[in-house]
Amino acid sequence: MSITITAFERSPDGGQGLARDTRVRWALEEVGQAYTVRLVSFQALKEPAHLALHPFGQIPTYEEGDLVLFETGAIVFHVAQRYPGLLPTDANARARAITWMFAALSTVEPPILELGIARIADGDKPWSKERLPLVQGRVRDRLKPLVSRLSAADWLDGAFSAGDLMMVSVLLRLRPSGILAEFPSLAAYVARGEARPAYKRAFDAQLAVNTRPAE
Numbered sequence: 657m658s659i660t661i662t663a664f665e666r667s668p669d670g671g672q673g674l675a676r677d678t679r680v681r682w683a684l685e686e687v688g689q690a691y692t693v694r695l696v697s698f699q700a701l702k703e704p705a706h707l708a709l710h711p712f713g714q715i716p717t718y719e720e721g722d723l724v725l726f727e728t729g730a731i732v733f734h735v736a737q738r739y740p741g742l743l744p745t746d747a748n749a750r751a752r753a754i755t756w757m758f759a760a761l762s763t764v765e766p767p768i769l770e771l772g773i774a775r776i777a778d779g780d781k782p783w784s785k786e787r788l789p790l791v792q793g794r795v796r797d798r799l800k801p802l803v804s805r806l807s808a809a810d811w812l813d814g815a816f817s818a819g820d821l822m823m824v825s826v827l828l829r830l831r832p833s834g835i836l837a838e839f840p841s842l843a844a845y846v847a848r849g850e851a852r853p854a855y856k857r858a859f860d861a862q863l864a865v866n867t868r869p870a871e
């Protein structure tokens with residue numbers, strides 16, 4: 657069955673791969689499934705045709721036959737369940753890999769998103785300078801348990817899994833802040849993720865979209 661995902665017509669990051677379609681592209685590349693990308697403008701995100709796929713009017717979405725999904729976590733989980741390559745076959749190892757997906761999205765990503773808001777969206781507020789170190793401190797505290805886990809291991813739990821795909825994707829969003837570089841074992845972990853051929857294909861595909869000449 658053919659797979660179609662949505663992505664920004666032009667991502668605000670200019671092709672750094674930080675928009676969430678990259679996570680879905682990466683998952684599909686890891687499991688070797690071909691996919692089509694429908695590019696959507698910011699305006700089209702809030703129009704009825706797109707809202708029928710995504711109630712919050714965002715990217716990415718995922719269509720496969722009758723199935724329509726939104727939320728990157730749900731999409732990557734679905735891809736990992738349906739196609740081999742992203743989850744171990746052993747039931748307990750599989751459950752642990754899924755746990756790491758949730759940990760990435762619900763424990764590690766929230767303070768990182770908050771940091772993005774503090775640095776950029778709230779950067780001009782009078783209280784911003786005072787608040788920023790607090791938010792940076794919360795991010796660093798969240799990273800410490802990952803450092804102990806990844807200083808002697810390539811991946812979070814045995815072989816690379818959907819848990820690593822999600823954790824690397826989440827940590828990548830830290831790079832512009834400079835905090836990732838403060839944790840060499842995490843920077844090396846992210847670099848291992850980025851070195852995977854499937855990641856490179858996903859990254860290059862989104863880069864091509866975001867650097868093509870304007871029509």
Ligand code: GTB
Nearest residue numbers: 667668669674675676701713714715716727728729
């Ligand atoms: N929880 C949802 C998921 O995981 O799928 C969140 C989806 C989401 O935030 N989508 C964003 C979106 O569609 C794009 S990825 N925003 C438009 C809107 O809400 O109207 C977030 C994103 C955007 C831009 C950058 N960047 O430029 O660096 C990074 C990440």
